[in-house]
Amino acid sequence: MSDDIDTSSETVGPAQSSAVTPFARWLREGARTAVFMRPRTEGLQAGPSTLLMLLVLLVLCGIGLQRWAIDEPARFDVTAIASGWLTTVLTVGSCWVVARSRISAAEQRLQAPATPTLFGLLLAQELVLALPLGLVYLAALQWAPEPLPDEVDAWPEAVWMLSLLWIALAAAVVLWRQTSRPGRARLAIVLNATVTLMLPVAAPAPPYWVLVEPQRAPLAAAQAPAFIPSQAILEAQVKALPAALDRLQPARPGVVDLYAITFGPYAEEDVFSREASLVSELMRTRFDARQRVVQLQNHSSTAGDVPWATPLNLQRSIERIATLMNLDEDILFIHLTSHGARDGRLAASFEPLAIDEVTPQQLAGWLDAAGIRYRVISISACYSGSWIEPLAGPGTLVMTAADALHTSYGCGRKSELTFFGRAMYDEQLRHTHSFEAAHAAVRPLIDQREREAGKTDGYSNPQISVGAAIRGPLLSLEQRLDAMSP
Secondary structure, eight states: OOOOOOOSBOOSGGGSOOSOOOHHHHHHHHHHHHTTOOOOBTTOOOOHHHHHHHHHHHHHHHHHHHHHTOOSOEEEOGGGGGSOOHHHHHHHHHHHHHHHHTOSGGGTTSOOOOHHHHHHHHHHHHHHHHHHHHHHHHHHHHHSOSSOOGGGTTHHHHHHHHHHHHHHHHHHHHHHTTOOSSSHHHHHHHHHHHHHHHHHHHSOOOOSEEEOOOOOOOTTSOOOOOOOOOHHHHHHHHHHHHHHHHTOOOOOTTSOOEEEEEEEOBTTOHHHHHHHHHHHHHHHHHSSOTTSEEEEEOOGGGTTTSOOOOHHHHHHHHHHHHHHSOTTTOEEEEEEESOBOTTSOBOOBBTTBOOOOBOHHHHHHHHHHHTOOOEEEEEESTTGGGGHHHHOOTTEEEEESSOSSSOOSOOSTTOSSOHHHIIIIIIGGGTOSOHHHHHHHHHHHHHHHHHHHTOSSOOOOOOEEEOGGGHHHHHHHHHHHHHHOO
16 A cells, blocks of 8 residues: 555645536546545545535435345334444544644645545445445345355355445545555544444444334234145245254354244234244344344244244254354343243144143253353243243343233233233333333333223233343343444
């Protein structure tokens, strides 16, 4: 990299021309710098309208590429536009430091781009790079085989990281060529490049598009048709769990990641499959676990697509996640939703198949055997308070929809979601990333709603147990997710 100063550029300050630079020229010079050529900055001037237009086009490019990457129905989250501007602010600051470094008394005779021109050049450069690199990333997602074999498992992520590296390096080269000696300017350039490269990995901005569930049929309509285990469904199901586990992403160093499993084993009530789907999607979108969620459920509508909710599938999912997560910092979240019995058994039904029931002792044994240290376990079932004692521990948060003596509410055919599932996951956790705070908020809310609904056997009395050792990882996760939110 040459340290020579580019003197074929505009004069700083009053000598600058007031003419508006054509937009096509910005794109040409941005393209030159994108491939590490020197920009021709003579006569290049950025006014407020130019900078605004470049910023708007960059945002629109990101919105379009993100939507293109999603096949499912999605809604636009306008609040996401307010996030992710830290790198932009740092880039402006770096441009200012570089421009100031060129206006020392000994360098007054030199011509150099002013701060707005440098910033506009970097915006044009990023715009030129964003579209082709984004399309390459989408192609990597679109045409990579599913499930990915081991040798190409990280291909899409590698394309994304190389794109970040290219953008950061190209911007650093432009700024570096405008400095003449070591000092604050070059320190600012290195800092800006480092943040540009690392921030999207450590604290990614919230997505512009949020997945939405398909419109549901009216609750008064008949339940889903009975499950008929055809050969096609059985053959598809053999592949469903391995494919789901192969799609899971490994832990990120230095980041407290949340892995999640949702488990809905009772096929005869639609409410449980709806709740498992809702909680899975919430973990993907609100808890940054998009490629770290396994959904297990029994339902005729998903019999060939979604892995079945069986004890063995739950055990295998736990074992696979344990090989991917950082056991010293990552958290495994498990949500189980079904009917419950006083003896702690979680009801399972998928006629004509025979599905074994899961007990808290089994779940605790699988987690211990896998070596999973930090656990958040949520049980939405009647009498689910009986799960607290077998599962509680220093590294575990256990929360339930009821105590050991009372039924929960909202698990019948007329219910959209259980009372606990709605209050906890469709309401409170959309406003906080703290499981403990959300659970505290749902208790009086559920009490009020059960009274209004005429529940006759008393308050369900949701329970929670929080081990001392898990508070630190949960706080780290909460702070990281809060920083990502608008």
